[in-house]
Amino acid sequence: MARILLIAEHDGTTLNPSVAKTVACAAEIDAAEIDVVVFAESASQVATEAAGLDSVLRVLTVENAANKHPLGAVLAPQVVALADGYSHIFGPSTTFGKDLMPRVAALLGVNQISDIMSVEGSHTFKRPIYAGSAIVTMEAPADAPVVATVRSASYRAIGGSNSAPVESVECAVELPAHTRFVDLQAGSSDRPDLQTASRVIAGGRALGSEEDFDLIYTLAEKLGAGVGASRAAVDAGYVPNEMQIGQTGKIIAPDLYIAIGISGAIQHLTGIKDAGTIVAINKDEEAPIFEVADIGLVGDLFTILPELSEAL
Amino acid sequence: MKKILVGLKRVVDYNVRVRVKSDGSGVETDGVKMSINPFDEIALEEALRIKEKGAADEVVVVSIGSADSQQQLRTGLAMGADRAILVETGESVDTLSCARALLEIVNREDPILVIVGKQAIDDDNIQTGQMLATLWNRPAASFASQLEVDGDTVRVVREVDIGLETIEVDLPAVITADLRLNEPRYVKLPDIMKAKKKPLDQIPFADLGVVAGPQIKQVLFEPPSEREKGIMVDDVQGLVAALKDKGLV
Numbered sequence: 001m002a003r004i005l006l007i008a009e010h011d012g013t014t015l016n017p018s019v020a021k022t023v024a025c026a027a028e029i030d031a032a033e034i035d036v037v038v039f040a041e042s043a044s045q046v047a048t049e050a051a052g053l054d055s056v057l058r059v060l061t062v063e064n065a066a067n068k069h070p071l072g073a074v075l076a077p078q079v080v081a082l083a084d085g086y087s088h089i090f091g092p093s094t095t096f097g098k099d100l101m102p103r104v105a106a107l108l109g110v111n112q113i114s115d116i117m118s119v120e121g122s123h124t125f126k127r128p129i130y131a132g133s134a135i136v137t138m139e140a141p142a143d144a145p146v147v148a149t150v151r152s153a154s155y156r157a158i159g160g161s162n163s164a165p166v167e168s169v170e171c172a173v174e175l176p177a178h179t180r181f182v183d184l185q186a187g188s189s190d191r192p193d194l195q196t197a198s199r200v201i202a203g204g205r206a207l208g209s210e211e212d213f214d215l216i217y218t219l220a221e222k223l224g225a226g227v228g229a230s231r232a233a234v235d236a237g238y239v240p241n242e243m244q245i246g247q248t249g250k251i252i253a254p255d256l257y258i259a260i261g262i263s264g265a266i267q268h269l270t271g272i273k274d275a276g277t278i279v280a281i282n283k284d285e286e287a288p289i290f291e292v293a294d295i296g297l298v299g300d301l302f303t304i305l306p307e308l309s310e311a312l
Numbered sequence: 313m314k315k316i317l318v319g320l321k322r323v324v325d326y327n328v329r330v331r332v333k334s335d336g337s338g339v340e341t342d343g344v345k346m347s348i349n350p351f352d353e354i355a356l357e358e359a360l361r362i363k364e365k366g367a368a369d370e371v372v373v374v375s376i377g378s379a380d381s382q383q384q385l386r387t388g389l390a391m392g393a394d395r396a397i398l399v400e401t402g403e404s405v406d407t408l409s410c411a412r413a414l415l416e417i418v419n420r421e422d423p424i425l426v427i428v429g430k431q432a433i434d435d436d437n438i439q440t441g442q443m444l445a446t447l448w449n450r451p452a453a454s455f456a457s458q459l460e461v462d463g464d465t466v467r468v469v470r471e472v473d474i475g476l477e478t479i480e481v482d483l484p485a486v487i488t489a490d491l492r493l494n495e496p497r498y499v500k501l502p503d504i505m506k507a508k509k510k511p512l513d514q515i516p517f518a519d520l521g522v523v524a525g526p527q528i529k530q531v532l533f534e535p536p537s538e539r540e541k542g543i544m545v546d547d548v549q550g551l552v553a554a555l556k557d558k559g560l561v
Contacts, residue, residue: 011474071479072442073451095472099454102407102439106446111408111528114437128536129435133330134339137532144526178485179451182467182478195473199560223561231491241457241471241492247436248491250473256560266329273539277558279551294542295554307548312561 002032002122005086007079009096010038010046012068017196018092018150020053020157025150026090027055027158028119035060037082037169039075041068047166054159059166069181070096076103078171083108086145087122093149093251105147113138113148127151131247132270152195153253153274187242191217194243197226200254200275202245205232206261206283206301213238215305216260222312228252230262246271261301264289281305314368315421316359319414319428319440320388321349322381326433332535339533348384351429353391355489357496358459359427360392367461368424370394374417376410378402382512389507390499396510401517408525411443416520418448423484425466430455430488441488451481454488 004026009016019036026034035058036050043061051059060082066074079100083089089104091097093115105112118126123140125148140146194200201223203216213233220227228245229238245252247267253274260281262268269292272278280293283300290296297304324330325345332339348356359371373388374397375381385396399413418426426445431438438454445452453459453468457476460467461483470477471490545551555561 072454073445076446095455095470098438099442099452102442103446103452105439106408106411106443109408109525111406111525112437112439112443113528114439124531130324130330130339131433131436132536134332135534135536136530137534139529139531141526141528176449176451178482179453180480182480184472184475184477186475235492240475242473242475247433248431256555267326273536277555277560278539278542279555281551290542290544292539292542294539295551296542296544297547297551298544299547304548308551311548311552 002029002088003086004029004032004034004088004090005082006034006036007089007091007097007100008036008038008046008050009070009092009094010040012040013045015046015049016092016094016096017157017193018094018152019050020160021152021155022090022092022150023053023055024155024158025116025119026088029088029122033057037062037079039064039067039070039078041065051164051166052160052162054162056162056164059164060169061166062169062171066175071179071181072099072103073179074175075100076107077173077175079104080107081171081173082169083145088146088148091149093151097149101147101149108145108147110144110147113140113146115151116148117151117154128270131267132273133266151251153251187240191220192224192226194226194228194245194250195252198254199223199225199256200228200252201225201258201260202228202230202262203233203238203260204230204262205236207233207238210238215301219305219309222309226254230268259289260305262289263287264292313370315370315372315423316362316368317418317421317423317426318352318356318359318371318373318388318393319426320352320356320373320375320384321429321432322346322375322377322384323349323432323434326350332533336532336534346380346383348387349429349432351431351433351489351491353496354491354493355427355429356388356391356393357494358489359425361494362425362461372397372421372423374399374414376401376405376413376517385512386507387499389510389512390503391497394510396512398512398514399517399520400514405517406524406527407437407439407443409522411440411447412522413517413520414440414444415447416522418444425484426486428486428488430490441486445486448486450484450486452486452488453479453481455490456487457490457492459487459493
């Protein structure tokens with residue numbers, strides 16, 4: 001039997017969508033008993049949401065003023081204090097999970113598996129390496145806890161018709177004071193979230209400026225789509241960092257992905273290869289993006305985009 | 313003396329199209345161009361800038377790997393590092409052992425900062441910096457896009473999924489460098505010549521007394537599944553028709 005402890009990511013009021021996907025991965029392990037733990041200053045709202053996720057056995061809450069902002073250094077010792085008896089400790093492969101889980105693994109003295117994309121057995125998993133150019137099957141030893149992050153784009157959110165019990169627990173461990181939260185500048189939230197949107201439109205360097213990126217926003221509004229960008233567009237300052245898609249940015253899996261003026265470097269493609277349908281619009285017919293596109297259109301984005309916004 | 317330790321990993325170059333070996337035992341690295349992991353290059357650049365501003369006195373680059381990693385360390389020295397340490401091993405080293413080995417070097421060198429790339433572009437693990445800091449019982453500011461050393465603390469802007477988070481950490485600390493922290497300098501020919509005279513210590517991995525944790529086996533390497541070949545449309549009308557056809561709009 002597998003006993004799985006899953007670390008919930010949240011913003012104090014809402015559960016991050018990656019959690020339902022991480023639960024979906026955990027539920028693929030045979031005879032899994034899944035506990036979700038919420039570390040927060042005040043956990044009830046998030047805990048209720050987590051308790052609704054199918055396959056969750058219990059929700060544990062650890063309420064502490066020190067847990068107001070999710071700092072990996074502060075959370076890791078608390079996770080370890082709860083870890084006894086669990087065969088697996090999972091977190092989402094978001095910046096939250098990527099920062100936290102290696103610390104948990106280090107405290108437990110084990111190696112960590114990053115970005116699980118499929119479960120092959122209770123201790124056997126597949127994950128991408130080299131920006132997705134290779135897939136490796138990893139076999140973890142059965143006599144040590146499996147600490148892992150789960151690649152959200154590989155899973156569909158698990159259903160939400162559960163009502164698991166919520167239990168408050170104490171973590172009597174000393175917490176480090178060497179790391180302090182200062183401030184968070186969150187991007188605009190009036191557009192659909194890039195990682196959960198069913199449609200995503202992304203622009204590349206070919207947009208040429210921050211102003212012309214409006215062409216992408218206009219089309220996105222028309223389609224109710226999330227908006228992303230290539231690394232080049234972020235580096236050029238057209239859009240903020242949280243919009244970057246790819247190996248070092250976000251990995252997405254929308255039903256429809258439209259890449260506009262993005263050449264399609266391997267580092268970008270790894271972030272979109274799970275999309276249902278990929279549409280590419282680019283003036284260079286040799287652009288590698290066309291190798292993965294389901295629908296390609298060669299042409300000038302500055303004439304195509306207004307036409308497309310009009311036609312939809 | 314205030315030191316900054318920078319980790320440099322030798323990896324398959326960013327521009328190489330990586331191929332899986334036909335027997336599934338790994339990826340092709342024979343005859344493939346190798347470079348410093350790009351994120352580690354950014355880490356080194358940041359260390360050099362901190363030294364140039366007077367907040368540190370010495371930059372030491374360290375690599376764990378085969379004797380070939382000397383090439384990447386020499387490049388680091390040419391960029392401006394003062395000396396290099398190669399922890400030499402012919403075996404592949406798991407991340408926990410790598411962090412434990414780095415901790416040994418940290419204990420010997422006593423740096424104020426350790427800066428490493430946020431991830432290596434070969435195994436894409438994103439673990440080493442956080443593991444090292446945890447074993448060292450010191451802070452790790454991961455995914456740094458901006459940092460400022462101010463006395464005994466560092467203020468770090470981190471690239472997180474929802475935007476930019478600022479945290480403050482006490483020194484000594486580990487920082488992991490994200491893409492937009494800086495743009496690394498180009499190496500000039502005279503610097504390459506100068507780098508040949510800079511010290512490069514070689515320490516056998518076994519001499520560090522690292523005890524390995526439980527091993528995770530990599531049992532099979534496969535190429536990713538290919539997407540099916542798509543269609544090309546001639547104009548916006550064709551695109552809209554194709555999207556409608558698939559029920560997407």
